Amino acid sequence: MSRIGVFICHCGENIGRTVDCAQVAQAMGELPGVVHSVDYKYMCSDPGQALIKQAIKEHNLDGVVVGACSPHMHEKTFRKAAAAAGLNPYLCEMANIREHCSWIHEDRAEATEKAKGLVRFIVEKIKYNRPLSNIFIPVNRRALVIGGGIAGIQAALDIADGGREVILVEKESSIGGHMSQLSETFPTLDCSQCILTPRMVEVAQHPRIKLLAYSEVESVDGYIGNFEVKIRQKARSIDVSKCNGCGECTKNCPNKKIPSEFEQGLGFRTAIYVPFPQAVPNIPVLDRDNCALFKGRAKGVKKQVCGKCATVCGRRAIDFDQQDSFITEKVGAIIVATGYQLYWIGKEQESEILHGYGEYGYGTIPDVIDGLQFERLASASGPTGGKILRPSDGKEPKKIVFLQCIGSRDRAKGMEYCSKICCMYVAKHTMLYHHKVHDGKAIVFYMDIRAGGKGYDEFVRRAIEESHALYLRGRVSSLTRNGDTIRVQGVDTLSGEPVSIDADMVVLATAMRPQPGITSLAQKLSVSYDLHGFLNEAHPKLRPVETNTAGIFVAGACQAPRDIPDSVAMASATASKVLGLFSNEQLEREPLIARVDRQTCTGCFHCERVCPYGAVERFEVKDRKGNLIKVIAEVNQGVCQGCGTCQATCPSKSIELDGFTDEQIFAAVNAL
Amino acid sequence: MEELRELAKKLLQEKQVNAVVGYECDRRGVRPAFVDDPAGCDRLVFDHRCVQNLPAYLSPRRTNVAGLGRLAVVVKQCDARAVAGLIRESQLKRENLVLIGVRCGGVAANPNESRELGAETLALRCYGCSGTETAMADYVVGEPKTVPAAGGDRDARLAEIEKMSPEERLALWKEWLSRCTRCHACRQVCPMCFCERCVAEKTQPNWIESSPHIQGNFSWNVTRALHLAGRCVDCGECERACPAQIPLGLLNRKLAKIMSARYGFAVTDDPSTPAPIGSYRLDDGQEFIL
Numbered sequence: 030m031s032r033i034g035v036f037i038c039h040c041g042e043n044i045g046r047t048v049d050c051a052q053v054a055q056a057m058g059e060l061p062g063v064v065h066s067v068d069y070k071y072m073c074s075d076p077g078q079a080l081i082k083q084a085i086k087e088h089n090l091d092g093v094v095v096g097a098c099s100p101h102m103h104e105k106t107f108r109k110a111a112a113a114a115g116l117n118p119y120l121c122e123m124a125n126i127r128e129h130c131s132w133i134h135e136d137r138a139e140a141t142e143k144a145k146g147l148v149r150f151i152v153e154k155i156k157y158n159r160p161l162s163n164i165f166i167p168v169n170r171r172a173l174v175i176g177g178g179i180a181g182i183q184a185a186l187d188i189a190d191g192g193r194e195v196i197l198v199e200k201e202s203s204i205g206g207h208m209s210q211l212s213e214t215f216p217t218l219d220c221s222q223c224i225l226t227p228r229m230v231e232v233a234q235h236p237r238i239k240l241l242a243y244s245e246v247e248s249v250d251g252y253i254g255n256f257e258v259k260i261r262q263k264a265r266s267i268d269v270s271k272c273n274g275c276g277e278c279t280k281n282c283p284n285k286k287i288p289s290e291f292e293q294g295l296g297f298r299t300a301i302y303v304p305f306p307q308a309v310p311n312i313p314v315l316d317r318d319n320c321a322l323f324k325g326r327a328k329g330v331k332k333q334v335c336g337k338c339a340t341v342c343g344r345r346a347i348d349f350d351q352q353d354s355f356i357t358e359k360v361g362a363i364i365v366a367t368g369y370q371l372y373w374i375g376k377e378q379e380s381e382i383l384h385g386y387g388e389y390g391y392g393t394i395p396d397v398i399d400g401l402q403f404e405r406l407a408s409a410s411g412p413t414g415g416k417i418l419r420p421s422d423g424k425e426p427k428k429i430v431f432l433q434c435i436g437s438r439d440r441a442k443g444m445e446y447c448s449k450i451c452c453m454y455v456a457k458h459t460m461l462y463h464h465k466v467h468d469g470k471a472i473v474f475y476m477d478i479r480a481g482g483k484g485y486d487e488f489v490r491r492a493i494e495e496s497h498a499l500y501l502r503g504r505v506s507s508l509t510r511n512g513d514t515i516r517v518q519g520v521d522t523l524s525g526e527p528v529s530i531d532a533d534m535v536v537l538a539t540a541m542r543p544q545p546g547i548t549s550l551a552q553k554l555s556v557s558y559d560l561h562g563f564l565n566e567a568h569p570k571l572r573p574v575e576t577n578t579a580g581i582f583v584a585g586a587c588q589a590p591r592d593i594p595d596s597v598a599m600a601s602a603t604a605s606k607v608l609g610l611f612s613n614e615q616l617e618r619e620p621l622i623a624r625v626d627r628q629t630c631t632g633c634f635h636c637e638r639v640c641p642y643g644a645v646e647r648f649e650v651k652d653r654k655g656n657l658i659k660v661i662a663e664v665n666q667g668v669c670q671g672c673g674t675c676q677a678t679c680p681s682k683s684i685e686l687d688g689f690t691d692e693q694i695f696a697a698v699n700a701l
Numbered sequence: 702m703e704e705l706r707e708l709a710k711k712l713l714q715e716k717q718v719n720a721v722v723g724y725e726c727d728r729r730g731v732r733p734a735f736v737d738d739p740a741g742c743d744r745l746v747f748d749h750r751c752v753q754n755l756p757a758y759l760s761p762r763r764t765n766v767a768g769l770g771r772l773a774v775v776v777k778q779c780d781a782r783a784v785a786g787l788i789r790e791s792q793l794k795r796e797n798l799v800l801i802g803v804r805c806g807g808v809a810a811n812p813n814e815s816r817e818l819g820a821e822t823l824a825l826r827c828y829g830c831s832g833t834e835t836a837m838a839d840y841v842v843g844e845p846k847t848v849p850a851a852g853g854d855r856d857a858r859l860a861e862i863e864k865m866s867p868e869e870r871l872a873l874w875k876e877w878l879s880r881c882t883r884c885h886a887c888r889q890v891c892p893m894c895f896c897e898r899c900v901a902e903k904t905q906p907n908w909i910e911s912s913p914h915i916q917g918n919f920s921w922n923v924t925r926a927l928h929l930a931g932r933c934v935d936c937g938e939c940e941r942a943c944p945a946q947i948p949l950g951l952l953n954r955k956l957a958k959i960m961s962a963r964y965g966f967a968v969t970d971d972p973s974t975p976a977p978i979g980s981y982r983l984d985d986g987q988e989f990i991l
Contacts, residue, residue, distance in 0.1 A: 637979075639979045
């Protein structure tokens with residue numbers, strides 16, 4: 030016969046107001062197997078817990094049922110208390126008589142009856158509880174960081190400095206990300222490359238960082254502590270072990286008129302190229318789509334068309350026949366830091382939720398550019414050497430109109446979210462413009478100025494007061510060519526007057542979007558994402574850098590629009606989470622997972638097909654001589670999340686979910 | 702018939718298989734035969750009385766059959782669906798098996814019937830069947846045959862029951878299922894009932910009350926039918942084996958129609974068709990989720 034103790038909590042007035050707790054405790058005391066039943070004002074308080082601990086010892090209890098709030102709230106508290114008194118923690122269960130009863134009912138008599146039913150349900154269930162012990166899973170103490178922008182760099186360096194190995198995967202040929210394209214950064218106007226490139230070099234030289242540039246994650250298997258990641262190393266057409274980055278190949282490449290991605294199309298590069306001089310690793314990549322040799326091969330020309338780069342390469346590092354290669358890495362945690370792209374607001378859109386802004390002439394009027402293009406114009410290493418010049422004719426613009434919130438906060442045609450960084454970088458752009466073109470006039474159209482952050486509002490005030498930027502609150506309806514200039518038609522909503530400006534150049538602060546391909550990566554990682562493709566954090570306030578898949582973390586603009594300080598802070602947060610995870614050789618987890626009855630499992634593998642986590646594996650049962658008897662299902666303890674789908678599906682009922690076995694549920698249901 | 706016997710003899714003589722599972726005939730009628738001696742191959746027959754679903758012997762749970770080693774099995778097109786089902790559910794490996802596909806002219810509803818096979822005597826499951834051999838067959842024997850025309854609508858009885866009110870239907874099934882003695886012949890004969898320990902025999906907890914009482918009888922028969930949803934190969938052996946003559950085929954048929962309407966799934970002799978349980982499509986009907 031069981032020796033169960035029942036403890037009914039009043040939760041102050043929360044339960045006691047609607048449920049007659051004393052009556053519930055008395056009724057439970059009369060159930061067979063219950064040897065002790067009391068009620069108390071606050072069970073979770075120290076005296077309340079002491080009551081439980083004392084009763085366990087005094088009455089030699091083998092089960093504890095606490096009728097109180099949701100197990101989400103205090104199950105851990107009470108299990109800990111039970112364990113402190115020497116009872117297996119999994120022999121302590123909660124009956125939710127607050128959220129499921131007192132908070133949602135008014136009639137005291139009826140609520141009291143329901144509370145009795147809810148507690149009785151758990152009393153009958155707990156009679157079939159078995160003592161369980163926590164599970165320990167080994168941890169592979171190496172981390173994978175996906176994305177080599179500032180967030181990925183920061184996370185990789187923090188983890189490596191913490192003493193653990195890191196694999197940093199970057200899809201472009203160099204790390205650095207968007208930050209390497211920026212001229213200066215708000216709110217301090219320090220030079221982006223000056224603060225970033227030392228960090229990049231640190232990554233390349235760190236003994237515990239393995240940098241895999243020009244590589245992408247192909248597939249991810251496994252679970253927290255034990256991921257197995259297949260990485261595709263894309264063919265650079267360069268033997269990395271031979272190349273010393275002398276740059277002879279790029280100098281001699283005859284195809285010099287390819288729009289440079291790094292320069293946002295404002296400058297040119299060769300077919301074999303390094304994206305920018307400070308690239309890490311400083312190894313070129315051959316763009317096969319634009320290379321004369323590969324174009325010739327594609328056309329079926331038998332003679333080798335070019336090959337000049339190979340001729341000039343003193344180290345014979347050029348390999349035109351190089352293929353993509355694959356490597357597999359075992360890691361214990363994964364940080365996703367894939368960053369953002371800007372919303373291409375031309376009329377043509379890749380997805381039906383995007384509409385584009387044909388009226389702004391982006392992509393057709395050459396002097397209508399976006400924020401990143403302006404960064405390149407303002408950058409000392411940019412295509413104009415840091416002079417602000419119009420892309421169309423190379424003249425210095427005397428009047429620039431900046432438009433904020435292009436594609437952001439626009440439910441009709443863009444994204445409903447705020448892209449967060451635009452207010453600040455537009456203010457920065459007006460300052461940079463004023464510094465470089467003293468007689469230039471900057472006019473900003475804005476909806477609101479969102480400058481929350483340390484030194485941010487002061488920065489915007491400086492743009493207005495010291496750099497004399499004219500801020501007009503209102504929207505622009507169209508941008509049209511007007512001879513040499515661009516006619517900006519808008520409205521100043523503070524004065525209520527329509528505004529028409531002839532600008533020399535227009536800069537659009539377009540919305541931030543996650544990188545293309547984020548959804549397929551998220552699917553490989555089993556991480557959820559929102560309508561726009563931003564990855565979902567586990568909890569917006571309390572678990573901001575974790576995802577719902579244990580062992581996978583998010584940093585930077587792949588989770589939401591982020592500026593550099595935010596991205597770096599997030600990256601360090603993920604690193605601290607990862608280092609915390611790696612501080613133990615083994616991971617401890619609750620044992621409430623599925624268990625296969627090896628005797629009766631028939632190996633039909635319906636469970637394998639329905640498992641949403643891929644936790645069911647195949648196990649060969651052999652006799653002593655090693656002869657195969659049968660192949661059955663086995664649950665991977667690290668992967669199983671205890672959802673119970675397999676338990677419901679198994680035709681012969683050979684899978685049980687510990688803590689929620691058929692026997693327990695059967696007994697509980699029969700008690701109703 | 703000679704072709705079948707010659708093939709069986711050859712397979713045994715060349716030691717390609719240890720035994721051939723087919724049909725034999727004596728004065729009481731046709732029954733399954735296990736032939737492990739080339740000389741015994743002359744016992745083998747195949748005609749419209751060969752109703753049994755021989756792949757039912759292939760479940761690894763039938764240890765005395767599994768102990769025979771590599772087998773050749775005579776299969777009609779419909780029997781091959783059971784082979785495909787067993788492969789789909791990891792109970793069989795195709796490479797461990799030789800399938801002798803027979804061309805079938807339909808089988809009798811009652812194999813002991815002395816009348817010629819025709820519209821009245823044809824088994825319901827043969828209605829509309831082409832009688833061709835299964836695509837899975839390693840060897841094909843027999844001349845192409847024509848299955849007699851159907852003797853009416855196969856689902857006439859089902860339609861009648863569907864028209865009834867829920868109360869009438871319950872009364873009807875109560876009457877039928879009260880006859881069940883829980884002999885489990887339906888389970889033993891079913892090629893797809895291969896569990897080591899049937900849920901009906903699970904005692905902790907005892908999901909299905911084991912005494913032949915109407916309550917447990919309902920639990921058992923409904924569970925059996927539901928466990929076969931999307932898996933039943935429509936061989937009709939459960940109904941034929943039932944000593945209480947409960948029309949179990951009606952339950953199976955109704956579920957097959959639901960699987961077809963809701964998930965577009967029809968049981969086939971192609972083992973690569975995904976099983977409806979555990980396969981997910983975005984356009985799966987969800988109207989039953991409240």
